[in-house]
Amino acid sequence: xxxxxxFEGSANKIGVGIIRNGEVLSNPRRTYxxxxxxxxxxxxxxxxxxxxxxSILKEALEQAGLKPADIDCVAYTKGPGMGAPxxxxxxxxxxxxxxxxxxxxxxxxxxxxxxxGRLITKANNPTVLYVxxxxxxxxxxxxxxxxxxxxxxxxAVGNCLDRFARVIKISNDxxxxxxxxxxxxxxxxxxxxxxxxKGMDVSFSGILSYLEETVFSMLVEITExxxxxxxxxxxxxxxxxxxxxxxxxxxxxxxxxxxxxxxATDERFCIDNGAMIAQAGWEMFRSGQVTAxxxxxITQRYRTDEVEVTWRD
Amino acid sequence: xxxxxxxxxxxxANIALRSLSPDREPRKGGISKxxxxxxxxxWSADEARILRVSVDSFLDHLLxxxxxxxxxxxxxxx
Numbered sequence: 482x483x484x485x486x487x488f489e490g491s492a493n494k495i496g497v498g499i500i501r502n503g504e505v506l507s508n509p510r511r512t513y514x515x516x517x518x519x520x521x522x523x524x525x526x527x528x529x530x531x532x533x534x535x536s537i538l539k540e541a542l543e544q545a546g547l548k549p550a551d552i553d554c555v556a557y558t559k560g561p562g563m564g565a566p567x568x569x570x571x572x573x574x575x576x577x578x579x580x581x582x583x584x585x586x587x588x589x590x591x592x593x594x595x596x597x598g599r600l601i602t603k604a605n606n607p608t609v610l611y612v613x614x615x616x617x618x619x620x621x622x623x624x625x626x627x628x629x630x631x632x633x634x635x636x637a638v639g640n641c642l643d644r645f646a647r648v649i650k651i652s653n654d655x656x657x658x659x660x661x662x663x664x665x666x667x668x669x670x671x672x673x674x675x676x677x678x679k680g681m682d683v684s685f686s687g688i689l690s691y692l693e694e695t696v697f698s699m700l701v702e703i704t705e706x707x708x709x710x711x712x713x714x715x716x717x718x719x720x721x722x723x724x725x726x727x728x729x730x731x732x733x734x735x736x737x738x739x740x741x742x743x744x745a746t747d748e749r750f751c752i753d754n755g756a757m758i759a760q761a762g763w764e765m766f767r768s769g770q771v772t773a774x775x776x777x778x779i780t781q782r783y784r785t786d787e788v789e790v791t792w793r794d
Numbered sequence: 795x796x797x798x799x800x801x802x803x804x805x806x807a808n809i810a811l812r813s814l815s816p817d818r819e820p821r822k823g824g825i826s827k828x829x830x831x832x833x834x835x836x837w838s839a840d841e842a843r844i845l846r847v848s849v850d851s852f853l854d855h856l857l858x859x860x861x862x863x864x865x866x867x868x869x870x871x872x
Contacts, residue, residue, distance in 0.1 A: 531858060535865050549866055568817050572855055575813040576862040778816040 483553045483767065486541065486577075487759025488534075490570035491562025491590050492615055493521045495530040497541040498756025499552070500763060503600055507544035508749065508756040509537050517650040520643065527565035534573050541755065549581045556762020559587030559772070560783030562615065567779035575777055586762040587772040590753075591616060591785040594719040595627060596764055597757035602744035608713040610704045610732070611785075613720030613753075614639035614658075617700070619707045620785055622793060627785045630707040638696050639722045645692060656752075662725050665690045697728045701735050708741065717744040723751040768792035799856065810859045819848060 484501045496510035513529035515521050542549065557574035560567060578585040595609055609620040609627075617633040636644075639658060646657035651664070668690030704716060716736055718729065729745050736743040750757065765771075768791040801807035 531854070535861060539865070568855070569858065571817065572813050572858055573862050575816070576809060576859050577866055579809045579812060580863060580866055774812045775816060778818060 483763060484547065484551055485554050485556055485586075485759040485763040485766065486552050487588070487593070487755045487757065487762055488538075488555075488557040488570050488574045489590070489593065489753050489755045489758045490530045490534070490566045491558045491560070492566070492613075492753060493526050493529075494753040495534055495537060495566075495570065496753060496755035497534070497537045498754055498759045499541050499545045499547065500756055500759040503760075505756045506547070507541045508754050509540045509544065510752075510754050511537060512655065514653045514655070517652050518647050519653075520647060523563045523565040526563060527569045530566050530569050534570065537755075538573065538577070549577070552581060552583060554578075554584045554586055554762060554766050554771075555581070556586040556588050556758045556765075557777075558590045558593065558758055558779075559777070560780035561590055562779075562781065564779065564781050567781070571777065571779045575774060579774070584766065584771045585774065585777055586765050586770065587777050588758045588761045588765065589783050589785060589788045590758075591618065591620075592627060592788055592790075593757040593761040594751075595620065595717075595785075596761040597750050597754075598717045598719040598744065598746055600760050601746045601750055602717060604715050604717045604742075604744040606713070607715035607717035607744060608704060608708045608711060610700060610716065610718045610723070611720045612638050612700060612718065612722035612728070614643055614722075616720060618785060619703050621707055621711045621713065622790065623711075625790045625793065627788070627790060629784065629786050630710065631703040638700060639720070641696060642692070642722070656721065658722060658725065661693070662727065665693045665727065693725075693727055697725075697731050700728065701731050704732065705735050705739070708739065714739075714741045715744065716741060719746070719751055721752045724748045764792040806863060809863070810856060813859050814852070814855055 482502055484499065487498045489496045493513040494510055496508065498508040499506040511533050513521055513526050555574050555578040557571050558567060575585060591611055594611055598604065606622060611618045611620055615637050617637040618629050619631040620627050621630055642661055643657045646661055651657055651660045708716065716732060718732060722728065723745055729743065733743050770791060801810065
């Protein structure tokens with residue numbers, strides 16, 4: 482019975498999660514939400530995480546009904562992500578690992594998402610679409626690596642949506658993407674050119690529907706291409722943008738056409754959380770990996786395929 | 795010049811050292827810092843501003859380590 486605690490804070494969400502043999506015992510999380518029209522900056526985000534991390538840690542232990550002595554290993558996000566927030570979280574993880582005398586595990590954030598998706602959905606060997614504010618990748622597992630088949634050549638799809646939300650000052654609470662989705666649902670027709678003026682009034686929901694339809698179609702296309710290359714019959718969507726029901730719907734249509742199965746998780750697990758780091762840490766730990774303190778530095782760049790996936794064949 | 799940070803015990807000083815030393819300095823401003831075993835720190839930098847930010851950040855992180863230690867108990871004896 483291995484109990485792993487995981488710390489995540491690479492972007493504006495700070496979460497601590499505890500997993501025992503594939504069961505999520507607790508997974509509290511807080512989000513740093515900025516006013517409409519503003520994105521989140523590294524030092525402000527780090528300050529937010531710094532202010533709440535110890536109480537979230539306490540909450541995680543209390544909700545799980547555990548004492549520090551019950552924890553077997555400490556997992557944290559090594560990268561990728563924003564530097565200052567990553568450091569803040571890593572410092573706490575390193576400190577408790579030493580205080581409690583437990584091994585430390587530096588986890589790749591993307592792999593945290595993948596392993597959580599696999600745990601929750603029980604997908605066997607899916608083509609993975611990882612879409613969030615910070616990342617957009619199509620990933621397939623092969624010979625001990627999560628291979629990146631396709632990715633954004635510039636910004637993540639979530640970043641595109643978030644920046645758009647900023648321009649038209651949509652609220653960031655609970656997240657800009659969620660609010661885009663709700664407003665886009667009210668758009669009733671797809672406009673070829675996103676320029677909708679009605680007399681003295683303007684309409685923006687059509688633009689948002691247009692935006693979603695276009696970026697999501699692009700993602701469905703590259704996912705389908707990866708599936709064709711791998712002969713895969715499963716798709717798993719992970720990452721914050723994976724919460725979007727329209728994306729799931731569009732992916733579902735493609736999967737149905739191919740006779741493939743679609744897997745996705747709900748907002749508890751597709752949005753950044755501590756338990757996903759714990760889960761990936763657990764997989765690493767039980768296949769013999771450990772991170773020495775001297776090697777526990779965080780890194781803003783950390784590709785998904787840099788990690789040796791020792792826990793899969 | 796150097797900054798000396800006192801700790802209740804050498805075990806705690808070591809924990810702090812090992813929690814604070816792994817990450818590299820973020821900027822290429824000629825900043826370098828050297829943490830030593832006795833719990834003291836030595837900085838060198840090309841610009842005063844960069845030094846100030848680095849020291850500021852270090853002290854903040856050190857405080858975080860101390861708060862963590864306070865909340866989550868004394869080190870488990872080996």
